[in-house]
Amino acid sequence: MSSVFISGSIAIKNIPSCVENSINRIMEQNIHVLVGDAKGIDTVIQNYLKRHNYLNVTVYSIYHSPRYKVPEFHEKHVPVNTNLKKERDRQQEKDAAMTIASDYSLVIWDGKSNGSYQNILRAIEHEKKIKIYLHSENKFVQPEKKTRNEMEYIYRENNGYTAKEVVEHLINEGEYYFRQSRTFLQYLLDQHIIKKEGGVYLPMPQYERLFIIDKYRGRVKGIKFNTDFISWIKKWVKEIKTPEEISLF
DSSP states (O other): OOEEEEEEOTTOOSOOHHHHHHHHHHHHTTOEEEEOOOTTHHHHHHHHHHHTTOOOEEEEESSSSOSSOOTTSEEEEOOOOTTOOSHHHHHHHHHHHHHHHSSEEEEEEOSOOHHHHHHHHHHHHTTOEEEEEETTTTEEOOGGGOSHHHHHHHHHHHHOBOHHHHHHHHHHTTOOSOSSHHHHHHHHHHTTSEEEETTEEEEOGGGGGGEEEEEETTEEEEEEEOHHHHHHHHHHHHHHSOHHHHTTO
8 A cells, every 4th residue: 555745834824726736636545644643733634534524544653652743644654863852853854754664755835945955855765755735836746846946945045054054055055155154254244245234144235146035023133145146156256256265264
């Protein structure tokens, strides 16, 4: 009997109609559904399956008693490494177990959620069949677009890069302009590309298009760097610095 791991972004509170059609076909074929126990799409999926009296479902949880589970469903406890302290890392152990145990994945993604993004990358890495619904475009991702690079582009368009990730990305591409995020940020300050106000980094007005303003509950936390910034910074540094000067960063 085949099985499917259904997951999605916690911010998505309703199942889109085209995703409902996919789930209906899953039920028609009596495919075993694996789903998590979190609020958001996990809960919505469980309730949808229950409303249709579909019980071929197993709820995975890192807890001995799942946070949410329809009573009639099966459950599976996933033990986690006790050295993992962050809740996100602990929950990824559960998601990894579902990816490995399933034949294919159905991901309902807002383009932002890191958990859903990791589920997609893991399915690709393990060569699992995968169907990805992109909420912002209200459609499924085309088969030729279901690649690691395409998924990273979507994720970065919505979330951007931290300073550390920019430096790591450049180094991975063989561009050794900067060695540390601290010197990278100082360089941007010195070049008047960003400024610092009240302990928070902000873009200078003429460079705002290259940044994503990072906010939490309406409050500005700082900046992240969008995908255009990566190619822009390579060109900027090469145009204004000699190779000897670049090696000093």
